[in-house]
Amino acid sequence: MPSTEPERVMIIKSMHDMGIRSEHAYLAGMASIGLSVAAWATSLRVEPGLGLDRADRWGLFVGEWAPTFFGLGLALSHYEQQDGTLNATVHEIREQHKAATAQPPVADAGNL
Numbered sequence: 117m118p119s120t121e122p123e124r125v126m127i128i129k130s131m132h133d134m135g136i137r138s139e140h141a142y143l144a145g146m147a148s149i150g151l152s153v154a155a156w157a158t159s160l161r162v163e164p165g166l167g168l169d170r171a172d173r174w175g176l177f178v179g180e181w182a183p184t185f186f187g188l189g190l191a192l193s194h195y196e197q198q199d200g201t202l203n204a205t206v207h208e209i210r211e212q213h214k215a216a217t218a219q220p221p222v223a224d225a226g227n228l
Contacts, residue, residue, distance in 0.1 A: 128195045131188070138196055141189030145182045152179035 156175030201208075 128188075128191045132192060132195055132199070132201075136192065138189045138193035141185050141192055145185035145189060148178060148181040148185060152176075152182070 152175050155178045156172065159174040
């Protein structure tokens with residue numbers, strides 16, 4: 117069976133290039149925990165005839181997101197450590213990316 121390691125790295129690199137940092141994924145994980153509690157409480161109040169089971173399902177559904185976000189945060193953190201951008205701001209990373217992908221100026225025949 118072929119390894120999926122290059123695809124994983126490519127996805128994390130793409131997320132990093134879009135400006136998504138490990139801190140963003142960690143914050144999303146924490147927010148999903150709070151949203152899980154809010155979804156449970158809201159479902160319990162708004163849908164009283166459906167009972168506790170329905171509220172539990174909503175809370176568990178949203179609660180499943182937290183481990184995914186924390187896993188993405190870890191993967192992004194490892195990528196940032198290897199890339200040397202762990203402590204850089206998103207603006208600094210974008211500037212580095214622009215500089216790395218900028219085309220060198222073409223020499224004009226009149227300036228030679």
